[in-house]
Amino acid sequence: MFALCDVNAFYASCETVFRPDLKGRPVVVLSNNDGCVIARSAEAKPFVKMGEPYFKQKDFLRHHGVVCFSSNYELYADMSNRVMTTLEEMVPRCEIYSIDELFCDLTGVRHCRDLTEFGREIRSTVLQRTHLTIGVGIAQTKTLAKLANHAAKRWQKQTGGVVDLSSVERQRKLMAALPVSEVWGIGRRISKKLEEMGIKNVLQLADTDIRFIRKHFSVVLERTVRELRGEACLELEEFAPVKHEIICSRSFDGRITEYEEMRQAVCSYASRAAEKLRGDHQYCRFISAFVKTSPFGPEPYYGNSASIKLLTPTQDSRDIISAAIRCLDVIWKDGHRYQKAGVMLGDFYSQGIAQLNLFDENAPRKNSQKLMDVLDRLNAEDGRGTLYFAGQGIQQQWQMKREMLSPCYTTRYADLLRVK
DNA sequence: TCTGGGGTCCTAGGACCC
DNA sequence: TCTGGGGTCCTAGGACCC
DSSP: OEEEEEETTHHHHHHHHTOGGGTTSOEEEEOGGGOBEEEEOTTTTTTSOTTOBHHHHHHHHHHTTOEEEOOOHHHHHHHHHHHHHHHHHHSSEEEEEETTEEEEEOTTTTTTSOHHHHHHHHHHHHHHHHSOOEEEEEESSHHHHHHHHHHHHHTHHHHTTEEEOOSHHHHHHHHHHSBGGGSTTOOHHHHHHHHHTTOOBHHHHHTSOHHHHHHHSOHHHHHHHHHHTTOOOSOOOOSOOOOSEEEEEEEEEEEEOOHHHHHHHHHHHHHHHHHHHHHTTOEEEEEEEEEEEOSSSSSOOOEEEEEEEEEEEEOOHHHHHHHHHHHHHHHOOTTOOEEEEEEEEEEEESOSOOOOOTTOOSOOOTTHHHHHHHHHHHHHHSOTTSSOOGGGOSSOTTOOOOTTOOOOTTTOGGGOOOOO
């Protein structure tokens, strides 16, 4: 038996926890660069569109008194930690699935108590400790637990935010009421194709011949359908598997037209990607950089990427930065108004020594590890950006826009809430 | 003027092997 | 007239998730 717990309107709720004056008001959170709406409070949901560009809705939002925030990932990451720690204490085994979601294995809990009651207890504990409200969905498979969670949120008043969907009868009743697009793993494309085949609600999908599904779709959808029938195909992943790639990319505030500025940006992203790589205790051989103009608007689109394969795996920022800049030099073209760039690392190894190559002319760097340790330690203790590479530039004019950023209430002393 | 960022998995097709 | 069969590895692209 699985439970899926997730925080209601997570980003928007994090913003209101320390702002009781916003209670009852519509609140939205914007993506990086104040680009699109990516989270809405319950009050905002009925009339603010998800994923829509902010600039298109600005006047409309102001007119309706909607409070907007730039995204504050430092705050969300810390609040997420508080929620996850609380949940981890209460359940025997769990998997942190995303910043605001956690799957639990309720196998041990099952025989000793009522699952709904247990769900309520989890919910009230998280609320008490973090002031965040979660929904709990319970069922035999992850996909059904997700569906139960959806029901818990949609009918929050009637369900108290907890739905136990372990009875097949209840499963079928709920599935008949929901369109296929609500199922975990079924996005826009597949739901459209299913609907064209006459498979409109979830129950119809669950009752479709598995061979038909396999013939017209991939094994992924086959698993989803089996899960809807109560056959568990997805396990609880208690320990996060190692990553296969690391990406650092950002849109710019405005557009970049000068090579020098782009070099600073690519250098910064490469250096951040290298930090993440060391955080995961990995070494990489594959490094790539990309640049692109905006896909919107009238100007001709240009986007390109280049990559480099090193002979020996590295985690040294200097190697990664220099490779990324060499990639940039291959793809840079004058005359474009660039909107975004990024750096990607791949082909990971758990150590850097690898096989010494007979033809490798670059001798391994001396004391690389020590230097990187110092770099990371200073940036950890005194804040990101304490020590950085000259190539990143000193005044980063292209830095993303965050004009409505809230304080980091829980992670910075200077931002601590004052009580009169 | 202005439209996010970071991941995963699967499949098909090409190149190559014996 | 007629040109095999079985396999691996890699990559690009598509789909999905939050």
